Amino acid sequence: MSGNAVIAEAAIAAGCRFYAGYPITPSSEIAAVMAEELPKVGGVFIQMEDEIASMGAIIGASLGGMKALTATSGPGFSLKQENLGFACMAEVPCVVVNVMRGGPSTGLPTLPAQGDVMQARWGTHGDHPIIALYPADLTEMYWQTVRAFNLAEKYRTPVILLSDELLGHMSERVEIPDASELTIIDRRKPDVAPDQYLPYDVKTELVPPMANFFEGYRYHVTGLTHDETGFPTEDPDLAEAQLRRLMLKVSANADDIMEWEEDGLADAEVAIFAYGAAARSARAAIAELRAAGIKVGLFRPITIWPFPEAALVKAVSHAKALFVVEMNMGQMIREVERGIRDVPIVGIHKVSGQPIDPEEIVLTVREFLEGKVTLPQKAVYQMSV
Amino acid sequence: MVAPGHRLCTGCGAGVIIRQMLMSTDYPIVVSNATGCVEVCTSVYPYTAWRVPWIHNGFENAAATISGVEAAYKSMKRRGDLPARKNDKPIKFIALGGDGGTYDIGLQSLSGALERGHDFLYICYDNGAYMNTGIQRSSASPFGANTTTSPAGVMIQGKQEERKDLTAIAAAHNIPYVATASPGYYMDFTRKVSKALEAKGPAFINVLSVCPLGWKSEPEESQVLARLGVETCFWPLFEIENGKFRLTFRPNVKKPVVEYLKRQGRFGHLFKAGNEHMLAHIQQRVDEEWGRLLEREKK
Structure with missing residues (x-):
């Protein structure tokens, strides 16, 4: 399939x-x-x-x-x-x-x-x-x-x-x-009468219940900043309260939303951060490096946004270096840098349209361990491999 | 002006169309090309099949892009900013798109360019589906056509909707020149291109483009199909010049539409028992439309 x-x-x-x-x-x-x-x-x-x-x-x-x-x-x-x-x-x-x-x-x-x-x-x-x-x-x-x-x-x-x-x-x-x-979650519907329904209530909960069309609940749907009824408003307090609630829906529930994989990080001297297809290349590289006696582990965010920063920091802080492997010019590496302060970060990036060859990761890790990759104080971006 | 060696499929109608299109004129031409088969297959790195300046922008904006080029040209000409050229003929502009890029996603930018009155010709090569991305239906796909997003099976027998009449939509902008064409009738097509390029203002030609891949037809039958489409009146040839409608081809004997359909695998399911009514429906629609066009010419 x-x-x-x-x-x-x-x-x-x-x-x-x-x-x-x-x-x-x-x-x-x-x-x-x-x-x-x-x-x-x-x-x-x-x-x-x-x-x-x-x-x-x-x-x-x-x-x-x-x-x-x-x-x-x-x-x-x-x-x-x-x-x-x-x-x-x-x-x-x-x-x-x-x-x-x-x-x-x-x-x-x-x-x-x-x-x-x-x-x-x-x-x-x-x-x-x-x-x-x-x-x-x-x-x-x-x-x-x-x-x-x-x-x-x-x-x-x-x-x-x-x-x-x-x-x-x-x-x-x-x-x-x-x-x-499978666990299947359906949207929560209002349990109040239609005339009492507030589709965008800011006071009681972060995620107000949602009334579907055709079920007797009539409310205003707009892309304009709106109050709890859905009607547009420019009231500064209401505008701020609504946007803060929107953001909090995700940030306050980040623990429920974030998933990631940690593999072999406990004893790792070198950590790799990779996601999606690039993580498959990283896994293959890790297997090869481990077979050669080099202790390498993988941190793989499954939830990209919100970004599991605290988990990453905790998982890789003991490593000698963190390699960020991605098929772009260096996007999530900036996000990684926001959290990681004390571990040197090396980017492995490829934008040729070809997947990252595990050998390319193996080579870069080996060169680093042999001291061939000279790191500035903070991080180095290796823009091609 | 189109170099051999492009990567279009054997029997592709679009390759014939762009060759005939550029053979039709001595004017220097600039082409803007919507995303699609022609764009992909004529510009495989590091080659180009285009011996004229050529721009590919997005899927939806060939007409918008050529609008900018044409407006810049007019402005620079007016200000005397254009460098001297050996060929002192004015530059003409052609936008080219498939049916997906014209009937669907590009309709807004086409309409805008026609309404603003840019001096350019838009040519749509209509093969009746998104062939480049894997044969998905478009609003140009004929009724009954089997595509990957209108699959003939248990629930439906191919596309259930009628084809959008894009030529009529273009004509509704009251532009100087609108026509239909088929590479099977190449003298008709090339004459229409030259006429369209002489028109003062926007022109539009909708061209039937045979696609052996998506139509599931034999590549060597492409020109046969390009003619049969016309001879069955499935794709009538006409032009509307400054509002005056004229049929440019009348078959001596109008062939039954099944002659056209039966050579295409995408209509294969229509020939199964139980689907006779769909064939009859298609014939009826063709007859009605042809009748309307005959009436229109009398006026």
């Missing part, structure tokens, strides 16, 4: 019954599988005229009460940003898949990259909360797709599921869990 097919299957298992999308390599197979499978379970597949419309449609479907998905890649992810911000502001749960390819612009449509991790955080304008997940194998892809829907429903916010061309188009053995093993 390909990574893209796994996302489609898992989305349906998570209760997704609405897909709106627009063809774009390397994500199109998600749409193709959804077009085949959704009608069989009473769902709706719509191919829209562009990515802007696709994002608009899933917001509409979610307000209507359906779990909704769209999938795209770089250029399409750029087009989705305006509506993504709307979904954050209007608190509309939905899942957006970005199967990353080389950028900027049309870039390398058929080749993998990890250049959109910062766009996933800050692609739309203004302060906004965001959750982004990025698995590294296809069984995990299944679980994280389900979790993406659960987090979207639980926190009433869009969730970005990151993948890359490598994961999207590769095939490997996937363990598909039985439906009974």
Whole structure:
């Protein structure tokens, strides 16, 4: 099974019954599988005229009460940003898949990259909360797709599921869990009468219940800054309170949202930070280095945003060096640097459209241990390997 | 002006279209190209098939990009900022897009450019789906076509919606020149391109583009299909010049549309028992549209 097919299957298992999308390599197979499978379970597949419309449609479907998905890649992810911000502001749960390819612009449509991790955080304008997940194998892809829907429903916010061309188009053995093993979370509905419903209540809880359309609750949905009823306001206190609550939905629940993997870090003299497809290269490199007697461990964020900074600091602070391996010019390395103060950081970055060869990691680690990589006081960026 | 060795598929209609398009004129041409098969296959690093200046921007903005080039050219010309050239003919501008980049995502920028009145020609090569990304339906896909996002199976028998009438939308902008064409009738097509480039203001030509990959047709039959599309009146040839409508081809004998459909695997399911009504529906739509065009010409 390909990574893209796994996302489609898992989305349906998570209760997704609405897909709106627009063809774009390397994500199109998600749409193709959804077009085949959704009608069989009473769902709706719509191919829209562009990515802007696709994002608009899933917001509409979610307000209507359906779990909704769209999938795209770089250029399409750029087009989705305006509506993504709307979904954050209007608190509309939905899942957006970005199967990353080389950028900027049309870039390398058929080749993998990890250049959109910062766009996933800050692609739309203004302060906004965001959750982004990025698995590294296809069984995990299944679980994280389900979790993406659960987090979207639980926190009433869009969730970005990151993948890359490598994961999207590769095939490997996937363990598909039985439906009974899955926890499925649905949005909490209001338990008050329609005339007492406050869709954006700031006082009582971080995530107010969400009334679906067609269920008798009438409320105002807008991208304008609004008060607890949903109607626009420019009242400074209300504006500040709403935005603070939006951000707190994610930051105050970060422990529930963040997942990461630590492998072999306890005795590691060298730590590697990697995620997504690059983590697969890192794993192979670690196996080779360990076989040669060099103690190397992996820290792999599965939740990219919010960033599991405290866990990273705790896990790698005893290491002699931290290697950050990513298929971009150095994006998450800055985030790593914000937390790590006392461990030298070495970046291994590649933007050629080719996956990182484990040998390239092995070589850099060996050169470092042999003293060939001279570190300035803080960090060095090795922009190509 | 299109070099051999591009990577378009054997039997691709778009390759023939761009060659005929550039053969039609002696003017220096600048082409802007939307994302799509032609863009990908004519510009594989480190080569280009284009012997004219060529710009690829995004999927949705070929018309917007050429708007900028044309406006800059006009402005520089007015100010006397243009360097002297050997060929003193004015430069002409062509924007090129497939049906995805024109009917769907690029419709907004096309409409804007037509309305603002830029002096350029937009050519849409319409192969009726997103062939480049894996044969997804577009709003140009004909009724009944099997695509990966309108799959013929148990639930539906291919695309359930009718094709968008993009040529009529372009004409509704009341621009000087609008036409349909097919590379199967190349004299007609090249004449239309020259005419469109002479028009003062925007022009639009919608061209039938055979796609053996997506249509599941035989590559050696591409020109046959490009002609059959016209001869069955599935793709009638006409032009609207300053509001005056004229059919540029009338078949002596109008062939049944199944002659066109049966050579394409994407319509294969329509020939299964139980789907006769879909074939009848397509024929009926073709007849109605052809009838309307005949009436329109009389006016």
